[in-house]
Amino acid sequence: MMDLPILRYLLTSYDVALRFELTLIILITCFVVFWISQKVFPGILFGEDSEYAGYIYNAMGVVFSLVFAFVTVLVWQNYNGVSDAVAKEATTLNNMYRIYSAFPPEVERKGKEGLRAYVNTVINEEWPMLSNDQFSVKAYQELLVIENLAIHLKPQNLGESNAHQQLLRLSLEATELRRSRIYNARFALAPPAWFGLVSSLVIFLLFSCLFQMKSRRTHVVLLIFLSSTVVGILYFLVLFIHPFLGPMAIGPDPLVNLLKLSWIY
Secondary structure, three states, rough: OOOHHHHHHHHHOOOOHHHHHHHHHHHHHHHHEEEEEEEHHHOOOOOOOHHHHHHHHHHHHHHHHHHHHHHHHHHHHHHHHHHHHHHHHHHHHHHHHHHHHHHHOOOOHHHHHHHHHHHHHHHHHHHHOOOOOOOOHHHHHHHHHHHHHHHHHOOOOOOHHHHHHHHHHHHHHHHHHHHHHOOOOOOOHHHHHHHHHHHHHHHHHHHHHHOOOOOHHHHHHHHHHHHHHHHHHHHHHOOOOOOOOOOOOOHHHHHHHHOOHHHHH
């Protein structure tokens, strides 16, 4: 998977700073193109043909809006899906913790200690690594220990047998949820898709610079409003482009609550 270093850098900023940086980038890009087209290449401007160019410009705006809306919805759904999966992972681990109470004290102690150690490693070591699209080998090894304990349990009665079946199912589910969390610790859009979206945005803004108006000040004001509107949409998209990076990064709160609330009794 290719990385997006510029986007990753932007997401290290606070929400206000991120919006300011995006606004600065869009405005600078727009007005550099505006100055070049108006001063250096005045022959390419739409003069008498502005009316016909306006029809194309309106069509471009509609198409671009549809594409942008579609991509934004995909990113938003991916973010919500990861957030729900994290909450479900915490619930699954909590259910495993409770089920260990059905076994002898030695097995119960070993199982609960393994779960506590695993959750602590995920919170303190693995979670910061998710923003860099990495995972903790230590956490994976601790999860294997928990799985092996569940697999090699030998139920002594019907109650333990039923609890063992539930424990095996939850163990597999916890592994799958962890795998899903790690797989989704990346940008929701691949670099080619992101490049296509940004290039479409640049073309749309470039086209808006090619109109020849009687008042240059009016043209500049219109470009500022257009760029600000685009920044608003782009800002929302960037906020949720990576579920574990940026101002809206998903935190380990559901897992923290296990240690601080659910597992203290």
